Amino acid sequence: MFKIGYRTIKTAIGTPVAIYIAQLIGLHSFASAGIITILCIQRTKKKSLRAAWDRFVACLIAMAYSYLFFEWIAYTPPVIGLMLLFFIPTTVALRVSGGIVTSSVIILHLYASNSITVDTLLNEVGLVVIGISVAFLVNFYMPSMDRELVEYKNKIENLYRIILRELSEYLVTGNSIWTGKEIIEADNAIKKAVYYAALDLENHITGSEDSYYHYFKLRERQLAILKRILPLAGKMDLSEHEGSREIGEFIGHLSDNVHHRNTTEEHIKQLDDLLDNLKKKEIPSNFDEFERRAALFQLGKELRDYLVIKSTVKPLPFTKIKQD
Structure with missing residues (x-):
């Protein structure tokens, strides 16, 4: 057909x-x-x-x-x-x-x-x-792409919730059967979303309606950070919970707040306080512990970058399309 x-x-x-x-x-x-x-x-x-x-x-x-x-x-x-x-x-x-x-x-x-x-x-x-x-x-008549843009926004945010939730589960409990397929799905969804957002931008003669394009490009940068975080999580000493539980619980909180609204100021402060407390812990006594501690702080830095990116999200246009 x-x-x-x-x-x-x-x-x-x-x-x-x-x-x-x-x-x-x-x-x-x-x-x-x-x-x-x-x-x-x-x-x-x-x-x-x-x-x-x-x-x-x-x-x-x-x-x-x-x-x-x-x-x-x-x-x-x-x-x-x-x-x-x-x-x-x-x-x-x-x-x-x-x-x-x-x-x-x-x-x-x-x-x-x-x-x-x-x-x-x-x-x-x-x-x-x-x-x-x-x-x-x-x-001059171009069909509205609002529905496609909102659907991709919802899909990407749902995938991010799953990714963060699974990462949190692993860091807190040390158990996970996650395959990581949501990373690939999010990557594909973002590419399609950027394409549709670019078309939508081309249909505005003044070029002022770029909020969706800006939003999806920021999500693309955030996904690159999540890809870097995953191998860092694998280096954590989960048996001794050297800060991994605290970071995991924080990530779990982030998974409940994946949306386009800007709530990052509070989250950045919480993350900074968490990392400051980890710095006060006893200095590692051997290289392996030091490497794990370094990976933990690097993971924290990546999370901060993730949040800073979200802080630059522009308000998205109001739409009557139902959002999940």
Whole structure:
């Protein structure tokens, strides 16, 4: 079973509309307006706006070059190749190379006309304006991604709760049958969430709605810390509970507070107090104990970094979508 996406639907709507308008006002080669629309429909609003600008400027350049080369040299295939040697580098230099394919339609129209007049140029401008305008208008509607973003937020937070809870269980009791699969699941979920958040950001012309993208990128950094914490936990001397129980209980408390709201100031203070108390313990008498103590403090430092990252989370937009 195949799936029809929004971009396909927009193309199916915009193409005949552009052709109809061009045909209605009597433009020659009116079907080309539909081709230009197809080439201009993009995945996001920002890309659509950029594509419209690139194609319009590139088409104007193409008309100017076509007049110079065809009228001043000849209407022959070698001249087309010669013109492209100048036209393509020009669009690249002006950073409108995205309009090369669309401009090719205009170039071939002018070549086939065998005579470039004011009316011919106005006809091509009309095709370009109609094709680009229709594409931009149908592309202006973008489906809301709020549901996907909230679902990924909830999924990632639930996975973090499990990871922290299992880590806490191991440090407090020394027992765990955890496979660690939630680490992989969280990694995959964050990658997809960042992708959707980036698309959502591209659909805001002003670029001001970046809170979800910022949130998921911070979760990505936190996951990297959790990955570093796991091997450190394996170095703890759980039989003697050299601070591992206290750290484990603290992590257990964090697992109950995995959400996007900023409550880190209190947690950072608790962690600092815990580490200060551990510093007052007797200095290790051998290298193995010293190594375990060092791993414990390194784990504490990683936890502090984890919390500091959370303190920079921006408030997420209000949504009526039910959150777990």
